Amino acid sequence: MIRFLAAVIATTALSAPAPAPPVFTDGFGLVVTSQPRWVDDNHRTFVFNVSTDQVPTPTLLPGQEPGRHAIVVTLPAGYDPATRYPVQYYLHGHPDRPDAAWNQRVVENATRDVPLITVQPNGSGRGWYSNWVNPGALGPQNWETFHLEQVIPFVDANLSTIASRSxxxxxxxxxxGFGAFHYAEHRPDLFRYAGSFSGALDLQNSEVRAAVVASSVNPGSGSPVAGADAIFGPPVWPFDGVWNAQSPAQHAASLRGMGVALYSGNGGDLAVNPIQAVLENRARETALVTAAHLRAAGIPFHFSDYGDGSGWAVGCSGKHAEEACVQADMNHFVGLFMR
Incomplete structure (x- = not known):
């Protein structure tokens, strides 16, 4: 009899319908073009799509659809609409996308059993989380306006969030990482904590400028390509005023009163996976410049400068976009914010 009852209970549990994801309503300039659908077996993470007049025609990576921006949301286990939750916005890198499997894994692992909502908005393969200066035939590419003035209030209106800076x-x-500091510096009224995982934080660095320009003209960053001056204007003096004005490292004083965290490796063995090693090594240099400006401004901050990664996480060798390293970064950052 006990075995029979156990079998009935197990069968009932297996056949129980999955909880429905939230239903979203248009607003704040966003039109929902596809409602949320679960993308994980635990029914924590869902993806939906919106259109916006701020970036009506983003450049597209393979599999992305014209005029549609995927936004990925990971809810806490047992999400209760009657409870208000803090929210972290996680901005992907280049050339990446919010619905990449590895981004989902990093977020779900770091927030397991944590009462926190994570939102990953589309930033395009080359959006650079900025309102572009010269988008040309691409039309408006106002990524900053899209995210800060549309996505954030839209999320607060459709989910049970703590809809305040705190x-x-x-x-x-x-x-x-550039985008996170860039947004936090422009709108310190919106964020209590800001973090960068191997971010390109210094737009006055010639190597970072070269990387941004390369991302603009490289077909691998999305189709169609953009002009070399599309995002921040010409990258050379005396026409580089926007580059200088938008560089997070030199404007770190705007982060005063906010929790600040930096994470970077040094590339490890430069002979192994040399491209990713050099990218991380150069990103670290921009973190060091940012840290110097934070110290000069008297702003406390956390800096995990973890070298070759051997003491940071199993499987981390200090290289750029290495999942084990980014997972450890995210685990630590979530702990700081929630603490």
Whole structure:
């Protein structure tokens, strides 16, 4: 009899319908073009699509659809609409996308059993989380306006969030690390914590400028390509005023009163996976410049400068976009913010 009852209970559990994801309503300039659908077996992570007049025609990576921006949301286990949750916005790198499997894994692992909502908005393969200066035939590419003035209030209106600065953090990897500090500096009223995982934080660095320009003209960053001056204007003096004005490292004083965290490796063995090693090594240089400006401004911050990664996480060798390293970064950042 006991075995029979156990079998009935197990069968009932297996046949129980999955909880429905939230239903979203248009607003704040966003039109929902596809409602949320679960993308994980635990029914924590869903993806939906929106259109926006701020970036009506983003450049597209393979599999992306014209005019549609994927946004990925990971809810806490047992999400209760009657409870208000803090939110972290996680900005992906280049050339990446919010619905990449590895981004989902990093977020789900770091927030398991944590009462935190994570939102990953589309930043395009080359959006650089900025309102472009010269988008040309691409049309408006106002990524900053899209994310800060549309996505954030839209999320607060459709999910049970702590809709204030005290309950909001922003963090990103690589290009997204730039975006996180860039957004936090422009709108310190929105965020309590900001973090960068190997971000390109110094637009006055000639190597970073070269990387941004390369991402603009490289077909691998999305189709169609953009002009070399599309995002921040010409990258050379005396026409580089926008580059200088938008560089997070030199404007770190705007982060005063906010929790700040930097994470970077040094590339490890430069003879192994040399491209990713050099990218991380150069990203670290921009973190060091940012740290110097934070110290000069008297702003406390956390810096995990983990070298070759051997003491940071199993499988981390200190290289750029290495999942084990980014996972350890995210685990630590979530702990700081939630603490």
């Amino acid at each position: 309950g909001r953090a922003i963090v990103g990897h690589s290009m997204g």
